[in-house]
Amino acid sequence: NTMGILAKKISIVHNGTDDYAKEFKRTYDIADKSSAIQCVFVANLYKSKGLDFILDALRIVSKKGYNVSLKIVGYTTPFITSKIKDKYSDLNIPVLGVQSFDKLANLYRQSFLGFIASLQEQWSFVGVEMAMFGLPIVTTAVDGLDEIFTDNENALKVSTTFNNKVGLSIDVKMMADKIMLLIEMPKLRAYIGKNARLLYEDKLELGNMIKQTISVYNKLIK
DSSP states (O other): OTTOOOGGGOOOOOOOBOOTTTTOOOOOSOSOTTSOEEEEEESOOOGGGOHHHHHHHHHHHHHTTOOEEEEEESOOOHHHHHHHHHHTTTSBOOEEESOOHHHHHHHHHHOSEEEOOOSOOSOOHHHHHHHHTTOOEEEEOSTTTTTTOOBTTTBEEEOEEEETTTEEEEOHHHHHHHHHHHHHOHHHHHHHHHHHHHHIIIIIBHHHHHHHHHHHHHHHHO
16 A cells, blocks of 8 residues: 555465364364363563453452463563563463474364453464364464454454553453353354365465465566
8 A cells, every 4th residue: 555556466475374274173062061172372471462361360260250270371481481470370271381383283273262362463373283283273363463363263262452642552341341252152163164174274284385486476577
């Protein structure tokens, strides 16, 4: 828009990854309702990744009587981990630090929901990975995530807000409501999760990225 280039002259190549969940079949039923509902968050634990907003939302969810556990994966320090544990001592939030992809893939397979709360993204490979494993996803509606996900189709999106005192933040109550909605509605979480997997197969698989790239080059040399 800034450069005045017509949309028909712009080609978009979606970043893609190999399919590590090709043989995986997810069930969207809660098999053991007495156990904690397992969720996953994957990112470096910087403020811009929005972990505090997720934990504030989970605190609301927990106070409503839901038993939820969030496994936190990503680079951290002893100071950051201690700060998180102290601030949210009432929540079940194992901080696992950096994990190998094999271990991360197992977490994706075992988890019930995936959360992304970034305040900005260039492109979310975590979003791609969660879609690959068919996770029902709650995500923020920001650049880099808006380009991947469609609200109420393959993810549930949470609005951001801005004010001069705190800057950009997330509607925590909306996030809590979206989480509880997915917990309470099995048909919705199956719909969102299955569509996330279809999104991956249609746009985010590595073979599609290669085809799209070759197509762009072919247009340029003709």
